[in-house]
Amino acid sequence: xxxxxxxxxxxxxxxxxxxxxxxxxxxxxxxxxxxxxxxxxxxxxxxxxxxxxxxxxxxxxxxxxxxxxxxxxxxxxxxxxxxxxxxxxxxxxxxxxxxxxxxxxxxxxxxxxxxxxxxxxxxxxxxxxxxxxxxxxxxxxxxxxxxxxxxxxxxxxxxxxxxxxxxxxxxxxxxxxxxxxx
Amino acid sequence: xxxxxxxxxxxxxxxxxxxxxxxxxxxxxxxxxxxxxxxxxxxxxxxxxxxxxxxxxxxxxxxxxxxxxxxxxxxxxxxxxxxxxxxxxxxxxxxxxxxxxxxxxxxxxxxxxxxxxxxxxxxxxxxxxxxxxxxxxxxxxxxxxxxxxxxxxxxxxxxxxxxxxxxxxxxxxxxxxxxxxx
Numbered sequence: 629x630x631x632x633x634x635x636x637x638x639x640x641x642x643x644x645x646x647x648x649x650x651x652x653x654x655x656x657x658x659x660x661x662x663x664x665x666x667x668x669x670x671x672x673x674x675x676x677x678x679x680x681x682x683x684x685x686x687x688x689x690x691x692x693x694x695x696x697x698x699x700x701x702x703x704x705x706x707x708x709x710x711x712x713x714x715x716x717x718x719x720x721x722x723x724x725x726x727x728x729x730x731x732x733x734x735x736x737x738x739x740x741x742x743x744x745x746x747x748x749x750x751x752x753x754x755x756x757x758x759x760x761x762x763x764x765x766x767x768x769x770x771x772x773x774x775x776x777x778x779x780x781x782x783x784x785x786x787x788x789x790x791x792x793x794x795x796x797x798x799x800x801x802x803x804x805x806x807x808x809x810x
Numbered sequence: 811x812x813x814x815x816x817x818x819x820x821x822x823x824x825x826x827x828x829x830x831x832x833x834x835x836x837x838x839x840x841x842x843x844x845x846x847x848x849x850x851x852x853x854x855x856x857x858x859x860x861x862x863x864x865x866x867x868x869x870x871x872x873x874x875x876x877x878x879x880x881x882x883x884x885x886x887x888x889x890x891x892x893x894x895x896x897x898x899x900x901x902x903x904x905x906x907x908x909x910x911x912x913x914x915x916x917x918x919x920x921x922x923x924x925x926x927x928x929x930x931x932x933x934x935x936x937x938x939x940x941x942x943x944x945x946x947x948x949x950x951x952x953x954x955x956x957x958x959x960x961x962x963x964x965x966x967x968x969x970x971x972x973x974x975x976x977x978x979x980x981x982x983x984x985x986x987x988x989x990x991x992x
Binding site: 678680681686688700701704705710711737740741743744747748750751752754755756758759762763 | 860862863868870882883886887892893919922923925926929930932933934936937938940941944945
């Protein structure tokens with residue numbers, strides 16, 4: 629956390645948060661839940677995923693250590709989360725209630741500036757992903773994924789990588805075979 | 811603008827902005843340009859659109875009066891815009907340079923809070939759109955579009971509505987015919 633904020637702010641965040649452990653497959657937020665919390669991922673890995681009406685899964689985001697996790701739209705609008713947040717590895721997080729987070733922002737303008745950086749980053753990631761889906765084929769999206777997250781390939785199961793790329797696991801196998809990655 | 815901020819702040823924004831007119835088909839930002847400006851749309855209509863490698867267009871957003879327009883990711887990262895912003899109607903905007911905008915934010919914490927609201931709104935719109943593309947068919951997306959923007963149907967050409975829904979104009983015609991909307 630010290631990489632992204634001064635030590636005083638780290639301590640401030642720790643003072644209002646709770647350390648929690650999540651095992652792989654455990655949910656930080658379930659689909660349908662009205663989320664009242666966010667968290668900083670100290671170690672581990674999470675994903676955001678939707679389930680479609682045919683029961684298929686679509687992984688909309690993979691979030692690594694040193695990032696925040698939240699079902700943000702649902703949290704701020706006090707509505708049900710449309711997606712779930714699941715641990716993919718044994719993970720240690722600092723959980724913060726939304727109320728405490730709002731108080732923090734009231735007390736020090738640092739946190740508004742910090743939130744702007746987080747929202748801008750999330751916005752840029754979403755925009756890039758939208759663009760890649762529109763303009764690039766699955767193969768190119770896969771190579772971009774490998775380049776951007778070089779260590780994720782070994783940490784995430786192939787069916788989740790496929791669902792992140794919006795393709796079937798068989799298509800991912802074909803792409804990997806063609807590129808001699810199997 | 812008075813609906814979304816106090817009158818003093820409106821005047822502050824007007825004092826650093828320039829009123830400009832755009833005719834339909836004129837570009838506020840071109841693809842490939844490094845954008846150094848944002849704008850408030852006083853009246854009129856704009857769209858954000860990508861051009862794919864086959865020359866096809868994809869309208870990623872339609873922005874009505876009383877909203878801000880910007881190629882935000884490119885502006886904050888000082889990189890080229892991947893999409894263009896085009897006027898769809900005769901439009902009057904208040905153009906603000908990014909430098910002036912940053913100064914405004916430095917001088918009054920109101921603007922950071924205001925920016926958070928804008929980013930949160932943009933984030934929620936993007937998330938909703940992503941979800942609709944993943945989970946709903948074109949027909950349902952079209953009916954949602956009509957419900958959400960009841961007056962846009964008559965203001966925007968059918969081929970642009972189709973490119974916003976991610977379908978061919980012929981598919982939109984079929985959907986409209988089926989629903990007795992033609």
